[in-house]
Every structure is written in structure tokens, then in C-alpha cells.
Amino acid sequence: MAMVLAVAACSDPTQDDTSGSGDDGASSGSEDTVLNAYLYQPPAAVFSPMAPASGPDQVVMNLIFDSLLGVDPDYDLYPRLAADLPEISEDGLTITYKIKEGLTWSDGEPFTSQDVLFTYNLMTNPDTGSPGASKFADVQGAAEVAAGTAETVSGFSAPDDTTFVMTLTKPNIGIVALTGNTMIVPEHILADIPAADMDTTEFFTQSPNVGLGPYIFQEYKTDQHVHLVKNPSFREGEVEIDEIYLRPVTSDVATAQLGTGEMDLVQISPADLETVEAMDGIEVGSGPGAGYIRTSVNEKKPYLQDVRLRQAMLYAVDRQQLIDEALGGHAQPVNTSFMNDALPDDLETYDYDPDRARELLAEMNWDPNQVIELSWIPGQRDRDTAATILESQLNEVGIKLQLKQVQPGELTDLMNNQSYDMTLYGGGNYATDPWAVYPINSCATWFPNGGNLSYWCNEEFDQLMLEANATVDEAARYDLYQQAARIENAEVPMIYLYNPDTIWAYTDDIKGFVPNGDFTNPFWNVQEWSLEG
Amino acid sequence: MTAFVIRRILVNIVVFILIGIGVFLLVRAAPGDPVRMMIRPEDLQEGSEAFIQARREELGLNDPVLVQYGRWFLDAITGNLGDSFVNRQPVSGLLLERLGPTVLLMSTALAISLLIAIPLGTVAAVRRNTSVDYAAAALSLGVISVPSFFLGIVAIYIFSLQLGWLPSSGMSTPGGGGGTDVLQHLIMPAAILGLASAGPLTRYVRGSLIDELSADYVRTAEAKGAAPGRVVTRHALRNSLIPLITIIMINIPQMLAGAVVLEQVFAWPGMGQLAVRAVNAQDYPVIVGFALYVAALVLICNLLADLAYAAVDPRVKVT
Numbered sequence: 001m002a003m004v005l006a007v008a009a010c011s012d013p014t015q016d017d018t019s020g021s022g023d024d025g026a027s028s029g030s031e032d033t034v035l036n037a038y039l040y041q042p043p044a045a046v047f048s049p050m051a052p053a054s055g056p057d058q059v060v061m062n063l064i065f066d067s068l069l070g071v072d073p074d075y076d077l078y079p080r081l082a083a084d085l086p087e088i089s090e091d092g093l094t095i096t097y098k099i100k101e102g103l104t105w106s107d108g109e110p111f112t113s114q115d116v117l118f119t120y121n122l123m124t125n126p127d128t129g130s131p132g133a134s135k136f137a138d139v140q141g142a143a144e145v146a147a148g149t150a151e152t153v154s155g156f157s158a159p160d161d162t163t164f165v166m167t168l169t170k171p172n173i174g175i176v177a178l179t180g181n182t183m184i185v186p187e188h189i190l191a192d193i194p195a196a197d198m199d200t201t202e203f204f205t206q207s208p209n210v211g212l213g214p215y216i217f218q219e220y221k222t223d224q225h226v227h228l229v230k231n232p233s234f235r236e237g238e239v240e241i242d243e244i245y246l247r248p249v250t251s252d253v254a255t256a257q258l259g260t261g262e263m264d265l266v267q268i269s270p271a272d273l274e275t276v277e278a279m280d281g282i283e284v285g286s287g288p289g290a291g292y293i294r295t296s297v298n299e300k301k302p303y304l305q306d307v308r309l310r311q312a313m314l315y316a317v318d319r320q321q322l323i324d325e326a327l328g329g330h331a332q333p334v335n336t337s338f339m340n341d342a343l344p345d346d347l348e349t350y351d352y353d354p355d356r357a358r359e360l361l362a363e364m365n366w367d368p369n370q371v372i373e374l375s376w377i378p379g380q381r382d383r384d385t386a387a388t389i390l391e392s393q394l395n396e397v398g399i400k401l402q403l404k405q406v407q408p409g410e411l412t413d414l415m416n417n418q419s420y421d422m423t424l425y426g427g428g429n430y431a432t433d434p435w436a437v438y439p440i441n442s443c444a445t446w447f448p449n450g451g452n453l454s455y456w457c458n459e460e461f462d463q464l465m466l467e468a469n470a471t472v473d474e475a476a477r478y479d480l481y482q483q484a485a486r487i488e489n490a491e492v493p494m495i496y497l498y499n500p501d502t503i504w505a506y507t508d509d510i511k512g513f514v515p516n517g518d519f520t521n522p523f524w525n526v527q528e529w530s531l532e533g
Numbered sequence: 534m535t536a537f538v539i540r541r542i543l544v545n546i547v548v549f550i551l552i553g554i555g556v557f558l559l560v561r562a563a564p565g566d567p568v569r570m571m572i573r574p575e576d577l578q579e580g581s582e583a584f585i586q587a588r589r590e591e592l593g594l595n596d597p598v599l600v601q602y603g604r605w606f607l608d609a610i611t612g613n614l615g616d617s618f619v620n621r622q623p624v625s626g627l628l629l630e631r632l633g634p635t636v637l638l639m640s641t642a643l644a645i646s647l648l649i650a651i652p653l654g655t656v657a658a659v660r661r662n663t664s665v666d667y668a669a670a671a672l673s674l675g676v677i678s679v680p681s682f683f684l685g686i687v688a689i690y691i692f693s694l695q696l697g698w699l700p701s702s703g704m705s706t707p708g709g710g711g712g713t714d715v716l717q718h719l720i721m722p723a724a725i726l727g728l729a730s731a732g733p734l735t736r737y738v739r740g741s742l743i744d745e746l747s748a749d750y751v752r753t754a755e756a757k758g759a760a761p762g763r764v765v766t767r768h769a770l771r772n773s774l775i776p777l778i779t780i781i782m783i784n785i786p787q788m789l790a791g792a793v794v795l796e797q798v799f800a801w802p803g804m805g806q807l808a809v810r811a812v813n814a815q816d817y818p819v820i821v822g823f824a825l826y827v828a829a830l831v832l833i834c835n836l837l838a839d840l841a842y843a844a845v846d847p848r849v850k851v852t
Contacts, residue, residue: 036707042806044620051620052571126587129621131572134580146583200621222630223802225707245707249800252686253702256694260701409565409815415574416566427573439578448569448585451577 032242033531035510036257037522038266042223042248048204049183050122050130058520059246060226061183066212066235068097068116068164069180070524073287073516075340075431077177081111081184081212081235083162085176092171092472097164106231107210109188113158118187120166120179121145121152127195135179138172171470173477174435186210214239214526223248240530244523258282258505264531265506267519270328271381276505283508287517292334292499293383293426295374295390296453299493300418303370308360309399310492314350316357316397317390323498326385330503334496337441338485341478342434347489350496357397368398375414376424378405386497387424415447422495423453429518434481435469438462441493456493509533541839545832549825553609556824557602560817567618567815568594592618605821614825615818617811624822627807634704635803637715638723638796639788643781645727646734651774653731654738658773659765661743669735676732681791684725685798692721702800722799726791730784737780741773748772775845782838786831 043056047064051057068082079085083098103111122128124136124145136142140155155167168175189210193201203210209217212235215228226246230239249257255272257263259279268276268284276282297313299305323331335347374391378384387403394401401422406414414420428451430436439450442465443457461484468480502519512528523529568588572581589595593604605615614624657669676684693701699721700706705714745751746769754764793805800806804823811819 034708042810045622046620053573053576126584129588129591131581131584131588133584134578137578137580146580200616205620205622221705221802223800223806224703224705227707243708247703247707247800249702250797253689253798253800256689256701259694260697262701407564408570408813409563412566412569413564416569425574428576445577445579447574448577448582449579450581451574453574 033240033533034243034245035241035529035531036245036247036262036264038251038254038257038263039226039246039248040251040267040519043220043226045220045222046199046204047208047217048199049119049185050128050132050198051204052131055520056246056248059522060217060228061208062213062521063215063228063244063523063526064208064211064213064217065183065185067181067183068099069176071177071181071429071432071518071521072524073514073518075290075429075517077180077432081116082180086180088173088176088472090472092173092470093168095166095168095176097166099162099164100235101162103212103235104233105186105188105210105212106216106233107186108233109186109210111184111212112161113164114161115184115187116164117156117158118191119182119184120156120164122185122190122195122198123179123182124153125195127198129199132182135175138168138170138175140167140169171472172435173472174433174438174469177433177435184212214523215244234527236527239527241526255505258507261507264510265504265513265522267522268503268505269381270326270330270503272505273328273330273503281508282505283510283513284503284505285513285515286330286501286503287515288332288501289499289517290339290431291426291428292332292337292430293386293424293497294334295376295422295424295495295497297422297494298418298420298453299455301421303367304372304421306364307491308364309366310495311350312357312360312366312397313394313399313495314492315353315360316399317393317495317497318352319350319497320352322386322389325389326382327498327500330501331382331498332501334499336485336489336496337430337437338434338481338488339431342481342485344482344485344489347486354393354397361398366398368400371400371402372421373402373404374422374424375404375406375411375420377408377411382500383424383426390424390495415453418447418455424497425453426497426500434478434484435465437484437488438465438469441465441488452493454493456491458487458491458493461487461491538836538840541836545836549828549832552828553606553821553825554602556821556828557605557817558598560815560820561598561601563815565815566594567817568592570815571619605818614822617819618816619811619814619819624818627819628804628822628826631802631804631807634801635789635792635796635805637719638726638801638803639785639792641719641723642726642730642788642792643785645724646729646731647781649727649731650734650738651770654735655742655765655770657735657739658742658746661739666739669739673732673735676728680794681725681729682794682798684728685722685795688721688725689798702798704802718799718801722795722801726788726795729791730788734777734780734784737777738773741776742769745769745773775842778841778845779838782834782841785834786827789827789830 039056039059041056043060044054047057047061066081069077070080072078077085081099083100087096099113105111123130124133124142126133126146133146139153141150141153144150145153157165189203214231214234216231218227218229220226228244230242232238251269254263254266255268255275258266276284297304297310319333323329335349374387376383376387391401391403428436439445440452441456442452442462445452446455447453464480464484468477471477471480502517504515504522506513509532511530514525516522516524568585593601608615612625616623617627653669657666660666689701692699700718704718751764751769754768792803793808796803796805797809808823
């Protein structure tokens with residue numbers, strides 16, 4: 001230790017001025033404002049909308065690219081490159097986007113609907129390595145492209161420079177939310193690259209330096225930082241903050257750096273709240289999540305099929321206590337997958353009631369010697385706490401729950417073999433469009449054909465969902481979704497736990513920050529930010 | 534000597550290939566599926582399964598494992614270790630990119646550990662069973678007992694957060710760079726890594742020197758009237774360092790293990806971070822590439838230890 005002290009004392013203590021004042025000398029003018037933001041892990045460095053989803057890469061893409069539509073912190077769609085939300089024809093088969101006029105790429109080339117057409121064709125082309133192609137399955141001609149019998153999707157068209165049209169084979173309102181946030185990439189840069197080489201092309205892996213977003217990609221210094229500078233041709237005009245460094249460090253270090261001023265914006269866990277709130281000049285804000293933490297209950301197992309067992313589990317767990325203990329109150333209770341306007345106000349709330357749980361179990365003659373195994377990937381504090389609370393409270397009412405910690409690969413195998421009893425996991429976005437609930441709950445989307453890991457199947461529910469997604473009238477559509485929500489709430493296909501908030505801590509020098517629940521998009525309104533020094 | 538070197542290199546190549554086969558088969562025997570892990574279960578759509586199958590086919594994962602190995606081996610002997618499943622970049626490039634920072638960290642740490650261990654071990658040996666010796670022993674045991682990641686977090690708390698002397702992570706200040714900047718970032722991780730291996734090294738230096746000090750030639754030198762300090766440094770210490778060469782060489786791979794952990798704590802952009810991420814994503818080619826790199830390091834260090842031994846000590850003959 002004496003050695004460390006001695007060496008440290010010899011060095012030049014200049015670490016006080018990296019607080020985002022941009023005063024670190026080597027780079028451009030000293031008047032530049034520089035924001036340092038935490039990235040929860042290093043990016044995979046494929047900044048492509050066709051690449052498999054990767055959170056840190058998405059953070060970068062949200063800054064350097066732009067999309068027709070965006071999602072605000074209330075999880076409502078709003079127009080970005082589009083002039084307005086798209087127009088949907090009465091039969092629900094034609095979706096028409098009008099695009100803002102006069103926009104240019106960061107290299108000065110004009111942006112037109114041809115770029116949108118180009119991007120959407122890439123997204124549906126399986127040769128590009130895009131796992132998202134299936135989102136476009138209902139577009140006319142997408143099946144031919146998937147099968148390799150056509151080069152481009154006949155259902156995409158750009159009749160003029162500011163119009164983009166999607167023609168569907170069947171009405172699918174949910175496709176707007178599912179595909180409207182696709183990052184648009186420049187045709188004039190990528191047109192000559194064969195589809196099969198798209199996932200390794202230099203533009204996406206080294207220098208995605210032409211975009212429509214508020215910032216332009218400068219450099220990714222491996223595992224150290226992504227450097228971005230503002231884009232003078234951004235659609236809302238030049239932003240205030242000149243440069244952004246996104247820096248992958250551990251969350252402990254990030255929290256410490258918030259205190260030293262090396263970091264300006266950090267996503268924190270509830271456990272760090274107390275530390276951060278004690279810091280001078282640091283603000284904390286949070287936004288509700290769009291998905292939720294749950295455990296699926298594998299109904300392929302004969303002993304897990306009775307709905308009363310799943311209801312009993314919900315009554316037996318004090319979920320409010322869980323939220324208070326594991327998340328410092330920073331989470332919302334969940335009683336159905338449906339959210340916002342699709343959430344009816346007359347749902348069963350399954351408040352903590354162990355006696356009711358015992359009654360239900362007695363009614364169904366539950367065998368108290370039957371062991372149920374809960375498998376999950378450990379390492380996230382809130383989920384680990386949730387698992388232990390489930391274990392103790394279910395055992396209390398006579399359900400023998402055993403915990404099994406697994407590696408990610410093991411969990412994949414358990415899912416493939418359908419050999420798990422229950423698994424604890426979470427995520428998704430069910431808040432922007434309720435259609436997103438279909439893949440996790442329908443009879444047609446049992447894993448691996450979708451995310452239905454409970455193998456729950458209710459034909460009336462499926463019918464309502466399909467009908468809703470084909471209903472253009474918004475009020476009628478949400479009425480159908482609410483009906484579906486009531487069925488889901490009563491049938492309990494999974495044990496709903498909680499929807500965690502995303503918590504941000506940031507220096508009070510940042511003005512205009514609006515906390516977003518989507519942790520990949522803290523910069524959604526960066527054009528309204530400024531940084532005082 | 535030359536024959537010995539050639540024979541050892543040939544043996545090492547065989548060992549290296551066997552390690553390659555072992556690692557290649559082992560990572561594929563582990564549960565899970567790298568392609569399936571690219572899509573989280575809650576994101577699966579109708580049609581995702583078709584993507585998964587197509588990608589598995591493209592990556593050759595549907596072939597028998599020996600076929601996969603054969604294909605990989607034929608590429609590997611030309612220096613092509615394949616592409617990462619995750620970002621489709623060549624594995625050799627991903628490793629090379631991170632080699633520099635790891636080598637810088639480890640060599641600095643090694644230098645620091647020697648600078649601590651040799652003087653401290655010498656003093657402890659010469660003044661054995663005095664308070665100096667006991668203090669050195671306590672210090673060695675201390676750094677051996679406390680895990681380096683913990684020391685790392687404590688150091689960040691003290692030197693970055695409380696005193697504000699040193700940057701808490703990374704290899705350079707964003708937008709900055711330059712020698713002084715990198716040096717400032719290097720001090721904490723290298724010092725902690727160095728301390729961790731200085732502990733055992735100090736004990737080895739002490740033990741080895743005590744043996745030498747009781748040797749006949751030392752008594753002879755003393756009897757001839759050589760100055761006591763000169764006897765220790767010129768005669769005994771030199772000889773006592775010979776076994777140390779082996780210890781250091783064997784220590785280097787161990788140090789790499791420590792570096793993997795510290796790179797995480799200090800966000801040092803070295804190979805450790807890459808390896809940890811590759812394991813989590815079951816990125817087979819990167820895991821195999823990293824394992825081979827470690828294997829090569831161990832084999833080369835062992836070979837160098839033997840050769841250095843022969844070079845330093847004329848009594849050792851390698852045949």
C-alpha cells in the first residue's frame with residue numbers, strides 16, 4: 001500500500017477538470033461542451049439495425065441514426081423523420097408515412113423516402129443476417145423475399161420523395177409500433193454492398209459516420225469509449241452539447257465517477273440510490289419500464305396446469321414487500337401484461353392473501369410433496385431477492401419451491417427441452433402497442449416459435465388479440481385489448497412480479513433531461529439538453 | 534542446446550494442438566446455443582426460429598463437431614482463427630487489438646512486483662527473525678489474502694473518489710491521451726496487480742537468499758574479508774535469483790488470471806474483458822482463441838524459464 005501511495009503522490013493530480021467542461025486540452029476548442037455518459041457494457045460494435053439486438057449498440061444507434069417514429073417516456077409513438085403518425089387505410093391494409101421535407105444526411109446528401117425503402121428492404125432480407133425480418137411477415141411480398149424468390153418486397157413503395165407506403169396481406173395495426181422505430185440507413189453509402197456482406201461491412205462495424213441522428217459517430221476506442229460529435233444537419237437543428245463520450249465501465253465505478261465528476265449521466269440500481277442521493281450536485285430521476293419481471297409456469301407439466309395453482313402463487317407472494325425490499329419502491333406492481341390504455345381498471349389485483357392461497361390449493365387437492373423448481377440466471381440483485389422471497393412465501397402456503405441457479409446456456413437448454421417448471425426472467429415492451437403481448441401468450445407462439453414460455457393457450461384470448469390488431473378504430477381496438485387483458489388476468493399464464501423503473505443519476509449541470517424508462521434511449525430528447533460548466 | 538530448443542518447441546506444438554482440440558470440444562459440450570442466445574426469449578416472434586436455423590447453418594453449427602474442428606483447424610494453421618459469432622469480426626483482430634493494453638498492464642505490474650519483492654525479500658532474509666522480517670511477512674500474507682478486485686475497489690474509493698489523485702477507470706481520458714495520461718490510468722491497476730504477485734515473490738526471494746547465505750562460498754567470502762553488503766548483493770543474491778526466474782515465468786500466466794479480474798474492475802481495455810464477454814455470449818471462436826492465447830503464453834513462459842535457467846547458471850546443462 002505504501003508503494004501505491006508513493007507512486008500516486010508523484011503523479012500530476014489533474015483529475016478535477018474532466019467534469020464535462022471539455023477542458024481536457026487535446027481535443028478541439030476549449031469552449032466545447034462535453035458530456036460523459038455511462039454505458040452498461042461495451043458495445044458489440046455492429047451499429048446496424050440488421051444486427052441482433054444489443055443494448056449498448058442501440059444506445060449509440062439512437063444517437064447517430066434516426067427513425068420514422070420514436071417512443072417517448074410515456075411509451076407513446078411520436079413522429080421523428082415522419083411528418084406525422086402514419087395514415088392507416090380503412091381496411092387496415094395500407095400504411096402511409098409522410099416524411100419531413102428538406103432533411104439531409106450528415107454528409108449533406110438529401111434524405112428521401114428512397115432511403116426508407118432501401119432500409120426496410122434490407123430489414124426483410126434474410127441474407128443481411130437480420131433477425132428482425134419476421135416483424136415484416138405480413139407485408140405483401142415479404143414471404144417471397146424470405147424464401148429467396150424475390151429481391152425486394154413488393155409491398156414497400158416510395159411513390160414520391162416524401163411518401164413511403166407499406167401494403168399488407170392482412171390488417172396488422174401492431175406492425176406500426178413494431179417497425180416504425182427502425183433506424184434508417186443511407187442508401188447512397190450502402191447501395192453497392194451485397195446483402196450478404198451487410199453485417200460485416202465497414203460502415204456498420206468501423207465507421208457509421210453518416211446518419212440522421214443528433215450526433216455523428218467519430219470513433220469507438222475499443223472497450224473504452226464511443227466518441228460522438230453533434231450533427232449540424234440534424235432535423236431539429238444543431239444540438240447544444242458539442243460532444244458525447246459513452247463509456248463502458250462497471251456500475252460501481254460509474255457511480256464513483258459521478259462523484260468525481262468524470263461521469264455526467266449514469267443509470268443506477270436501486271441499491272446505489274442512497275449513495276448517489278448523498279452526493280452534491282447530483283439529481284436522480286426515474287421512468288417506468290415497459291416490460292416486467294415474471295416467472296413462467298410450464299403448463300406442459302401435468303402438475304402445473306391448474307389455474308388455481310397459479311392464482312394461489314400470486315396470492316401467496318407479497319409483491320409490494322418485494323418491490324419495497326428489493327427495489328426501494330422503484331417498481332410498479334403488475335397483474336397483467338397489458339399496460340396504459342389497454343389496462344382495464346377492474347382487474348383482480350391479487351393482493352397478498354396467504355389464506356386465500358391455501359384455500360385454492362386445498363380446493364384443487366394440491367400435493368404438498370410435489371416439488372417445483374424455479375430456474376433463473378443469478379446476478380441481478382432484484383431478481384435474486386425475488387427468487388428467495390418466492391421460495392420462502394410459496395413454501396409457507398404449502399408449495400415446495402426449490403431454487404436452481406443456472407447459466408444462460410443452461411437456461412436455453414431447459415427451454416429447448418421444455419424441462420423447466422418455472423423460470424424467472426423479464427423484459428419486453430408491452431406499453432407502446434398491446435399487440436406485443438401476443439407473441440408471449442398465444443397458442444401459435446409457444447417457444448421456440450415465439451416467447452410463450454408457459455405454453456398457455458386460450459383460444460378466446462387469441463381471437464380477441466387477432467381481432468384487435470385488425471381493428472383500425474382505436475377505441476374499438478383498445479376495448480378488445482381490455483377484454484383480452486381480463487382473460488389473461490384471470491387465467492394467470494405467468495406469475496406477474498413487478499415492472500422495474502429505470503433510474504438515472506446525473507449532474508445538475510444537465511438541463512432538459514427527461515428520464516426515460518427505456519434504458520437504451522436516455523438521449524431521446526437530447527436536442528432540448530444543455531450542459532452548464 | 535539448439536537440439537534441445539527444437540525438441541521442446543516440437544513437443545510444445547503437439548501440446549498446443551491437443552489443448553486446441555480439448556478447448557474446442559469443451560466449449561461445444563457446454564449447455565446452450567450461441568445463436569439462440571442472440572434473441573432473448575421475450576423477443577421471439579413467429580419466424581425467429583427460421584432465422585435461428587439459418588444462422589446455425591451459416592455458422593456451421595449443424596455439422597458434426599469433428600467436421601467443425603477440421604474446418605477450424607485448417608483455417609487456424611493459416612492464422613485465421615475464425616470470426617466472432619457476435620460481431621462477425623476476425624478473432625485474431627479482436628485479440629490483437631487488446632494485446633497491447635494487457636501486455637502493458639502485465640509488464641508494468643511485473644516490474645512493480647520485482648521492485649518490491651527483491652529489496653523486501655533481501656532485507657527480510659538478511660535481518661531474519663527481526664521486526665523487519667515479520668513486517669515483510671505480514672505484508673506478503675496480507676496482499677496474498679486480500680483478493681485483488683477488492684483492493685481495486687478500495688483503491689478507487691481512496692485515490693479517485695476521496696483524494697481525486699488518479700482516474701478511476703479506463704486507459705485514457707476521453708479526448709485526451711498521451712503518455713502521462715495513460716501512465717496515470719495505469720498506476721492503480723498495475724500497482725495492485727504487482728502487489729498481488731509481490732507477496733509470494735517476496736517469500737521466495739527471502740527463502741532462496743537464506744539458503745544461499747548459509748552456503749560455504751558465502752562463509753569463504755566473508756572470511757576473505759569482503760564487505761558484508763557486498764557479500765549479500767554480489768555473491769548470495771545473484772545466486773538466489775536463479776530459482777526465481779522459474780517462479781516468475783510460472784507466475785506470468787497466474788498474473789494474467791489476476792489481470793482478467795482487474796481489467797473488469799478498472800475497465801482496462803485488455804483481453805480479460807473480451808474473454809468474459811465471449812464466455813457469457815458463448816462466442817465459441819473467441820473463447821477458443823483466448824484459450825489458445827493463454828496456452829501459448831504458458832508454454833512460451835515455461836520454455837523461456839528453462840532456457841533462461843541454462844543461460845544464467847552454467848551448472849545447468851540442457852540436452
